[in-house]
Amino acid sequence: MSSRSAGATDGAILVLGATALETAGLLDHPGAYGPHGQRWPDLQHGSVLGTPVLLAASGVGKANAAAAVASVAAGWPGRVAGVLQLGIGGAYPGSGLALGDVTLAHSEFDLDLGVGARPDWSGLESLGFPAFVEHHQELNRLGLESELLQLLRDACALASQAFATSDSVTHSPALAAAIAEAHQVAVESMEGVAAAQAAAAFALPFIELRAISNLVDDRDKRRWRVAEAVAAVTPAARVAVKVMWEHLTGATKEAR
Numbered sequence: 564m565s566s567r568s569a570g571a572t573d574g575a576i577l578v579l580g581a582t583a584l585e586t587a588g589l590l591d592h593p594g595a596y597g598p599h600g601q602r603w604p605d606l607q608h609g610s611v612l613g614t615p616v617l618l619a620a621s622g623v624g625k626a627n628a629a630a631a632v633a634s635v636a637a638g639w640p641g642r643v644a645g646v647l648q649l650g651i652g653g654a655y656p657g658s659g660l661a662l663g664d665v666t667l668a669h670s671e672f673d674l675d676l677g678v679g680a681r682p683d684w685s686g687l688e689s690l691g692f693p694a695f696v697e698h699h700q701e702l703n704r705l706g707l708e709s710e711l712l713q714l715l716r717d718a719c720a721l722a723s724q725a726f727a728t729s730d731s732v733t734h735s736p737a738l739a740a741a742i743a744e745a746h747q748v749a750v751e752s753m754e755g756v757a758a759a760q761a762a763a764a765f766a767l768p769f770i771e772l773r774a775i776s777n778l779v780d781d782r783d784k785r786r787w788r789v790a791e792a793v794a795a796v797t798p799a800a801r802v803a804v805k806v807m808w809e810h811l812t813g814a815t816k817e818a819r
């Protein structure tokens with residue numbers, strides 16, 4: 564086993580899922596969930612291929628995800644080396660993604676911040692200010708391209724897609740198609756953009772990795788494949804955690 568112990572104060576990768584189900588089976592040596600100096604969220608310390616990891620289940624939605632990243636970044640006594648947002652997502656019409664496919668995010672779009680309601684909704688360009696003050700980009704879109712992302716595309720043999728985040732799940736085929744066309748997005752989540760924004764506020768490298776559990780316009784949960792999506796994303800997440808740690812800390816492969 565690596566000489567770096569799980570949860571050691573020299574650092575760890577924070578792996579964030581909306582639910583504990585989405586991170587289940589990731590750790591080689593899981594510990595118990597417990598407090599980390601603040602009341603929430605509870606963390607599970609463990610290791611993945613010799614890499615120290617913290618798991619947190621934030622709860623569903625943008626506020627929960629952002630608060631969880633900020634709480635751990637500010638309250639954990641060790642150093643958070645980077646953040647991996649892990650979980651399931653929906654595929655928009657025209658994305659070319661099928662149930663069980665695993666993909667990375669090269670951008671995130673906030674589908675909520677703006678003016679009005681869909682189909683007449685418009686983004687923050689209508690108000691003239693950006694959501695991401697330190698990132699002079701398209702107003703509602705946060706770019707996630709980085710050297711680390713390219714390393715993960717290569718190491719995991721995965722493509723990356725434009726993701727979008729909303730606190731409300733898209734409810735109709737027509738709306739799903741309209742969103743995909745208007746914003747050129749492929750994957751829907753309920754946390755990604757907020758976790759990415761919080762990570763950026765703490766200058767933490769951020770990666771989002773999801774497997775497709777459903778089509779965005781399919782509201783019949785009997786056709787969703789949640790367990791299969793979790794099983795599909797876990798092997799890629801294990802590789803991603805190790806690559807992130809080695810890239811961000813300069814760690815080399817150690818004898819186990």
